[in-house]
Amino acid sequence: MDKVRMGFVGLGGRGRGNMNLVLTMPDVEVTAVCDLYEDRVERAAKDCQQKKGNDPYRTTDYKELIKRDDVDAVIVTSAWESHIPIAIAAMKAGKAVAMEVGGAYSLNDCFDLVRTQEQTGAPFYFLENCCFDEIELIVTAMVRKGLFGDVVHCSGSYAHDLREEVTRGEENRHYRLRNYLNRNCENYPTHELGPIAKLLGINRGNRMVSLVSVASKSAGMQAYVKKHSDNINPHLIGKDFMQGDVVNTLITCAHGETIHLMLDTSLPRGYDRQFTVHGTSAYSRCSAIHIDGESHEVYHNLYDYKHLLPSCWTDMTDEGRALGHGGIDGIEFRVFVDCLKEGKPMPIEVYDAAAWMCISCLSETSIAQGGKPQEIPDFTHGQWMIRPLEDVVEFPDVEI
């Protein structure tokens, strides 16, 4: 395979962004575009014409797109609710799949996703771009080199003020609004959990065994609607949002490590993933690291350890950084295309997707049951005990 021919399903903000990213890649062609809304389809087709000069197949029905012979890989960038059904249908149609992140709505969906991939053997890739971010990779490299000793606890958050995006959901035809109106859960766990799960070897020597989840009251969206009532969709005035403002989830792993996730998306604050790793020999939080034996006040800047980064970062160009989220989106799609072309296994695979996404529906149940612990299933049939540890990138063989 010299060129990967992609079909995009879901062309809202994120889908169109990803499509425009892959249009910059010489070994990618976008041969088909699909969305429920025709205007989005037309706009995306125009992007392809302008950037690559080709006229992609257009449809509002993904079932038509996945049947086509000129599509090698289906990129699922639709609403959260349709990620798994579309990915399953595409794999059954013999396509490779790259699926955007989000949470799952039921454990059955997660199992179906895994079993379909196992049965079809279709290449499956989960588009968790934060697994490729600099701090996450530098810390993971340090952990692999033993600097942290035994890692016992990790935490992270999706702290992102989405009040404006949520309230504009109807105008923007965006899935978040209906989720915030109807559900109460850790609805977006993978940005923080993905890098932590990779670091802890989840599905590769380790697994997540159980969780508890607790939600605060929901006050942020209503306060926002009230404050901006002059300039807001009138349907939202006085509406109850079921989504708690802050959802905390505590996960226990097979080897006794714990993970703390916080969702914080409907209150004012700056963006923060708060990637934090507690080991017996070091502690890192965001871009700072404390190393055992040094004075307690001493924290080093993790950006001073960029030599630990893999080539995708050390070779990063300004153009690469501009492709999306500071460079991680470009890395993410480069990895996907290279693995497809070379027939290599995907570094973020279906077991990862299922394990990370199921946190959403399990947290929903735990919250509804007053914080009662929920079993996190093993999607690997026990193979997690045998599967070797592998990172999403290859780290250079250098000294810390």
Place this chain on the structure above:
Amino acid sequence: MDKVRMGFVGLGGRGRGNMNLVLTMPDVEVTAVCDLYEDRVERAAKDCQQKKGNDPYRTTDYKELIKRDDVDAVIVTSAWESHIPIAIAAMKAGKAVAMEVGGAYSLNDCFDLVRTQEQTGAPFYFLENCCFDEIELIVTAMVRKGLFGDVVHCSGSYAHDLREEVTRGEENRHYRLRNYLNRNCENYPTHELGPIAKLLGINRGNRMVSLVSVASKSAGMQAYVKKHSDNINPHLIGKDFMQGDVVNTLITCAHGETIHLMLDTSLPRGYDRQFTVHGTSAYSRCSAIHIDGESHEVYHNLYDYKHLLPSCWTDMTDEGRALGHGGIDGIEFRVFVDCLKEGKPMPIEVYDAAAWMCISCLSETSIAQGGKPQEIPDFTHGQWMIRPLEDVVEFPDVEI
């Protein structure tokens, strides 16, 4: 009452420190000193002689101390396990009590403490110095003025590398060692929970209803013992410590607010209480505050709002700062002595002590039950719904 005559029970590091602090107060006399160990009693008596010129009564039996007519107030600064029994005995003997912080070992102990105070009417004060710290007070003042809107979530930690202190427990006759060897719980919740509970009006319009608690594996102490095996108490080599390194606790309050506590005391890191408040109009973390409506990147320094602090801070002298923990210990004892002399109610009272301390034994059960939610009792007989909100200090009437 012109002068408060104090008897100290428990003269280890903290007890002696507190005693030396009150020896600087002109309206305090230390008339009796007690510890299980005679050398500590002698050393404390010498402190009194040197600093105040009086010779206090000395005993190794607190039951003797609490009987004495020359003692108005018993200061309980003994090991965690004996705080409640000694406080109860002292109240029954007609003494005022100031009790150092720590966690409870059973719910019954907490109920006994409360009922004894109610029956005896003895003044009872809980020595949670962090309730008086600058950032906690500045943020509380801001919350009272409405800057945060509706507060929906708070978090804090006791993050303090105590590995050296724990391993020297036998030599130092310190209670932490036996607790870390035998228990697994949020063993020291009050430094972070106290200010949060005051802010949320716990026992005064609000209450904590339930909690879940999850502990990581215990690896930090063993790794530390192994690394320092040349220079460590040989009894500890190869010993299992039951205390998990990182304990996360999620508390739900009656009005839907949630509280996240983290205990992190047996791994390398800097000291941090991470006092964090999430409101519908502002967010603060440690010394930074973001205010709704400003650009997401903008955080202000909370130390720029010192004009919101009460007079105990605005009048703080260098001598006051030097008394202990940057000034908060001096404030804490000044408040106690003033309330006693003026017959005023204590701002941190028995209901606070019981509600905060019970987190320890409830977290112990929750952890042992795999994170199962535990009911947090109401110690006030439902009076929390009627009791008016009151802060530990009086804030000045100034603009933010």
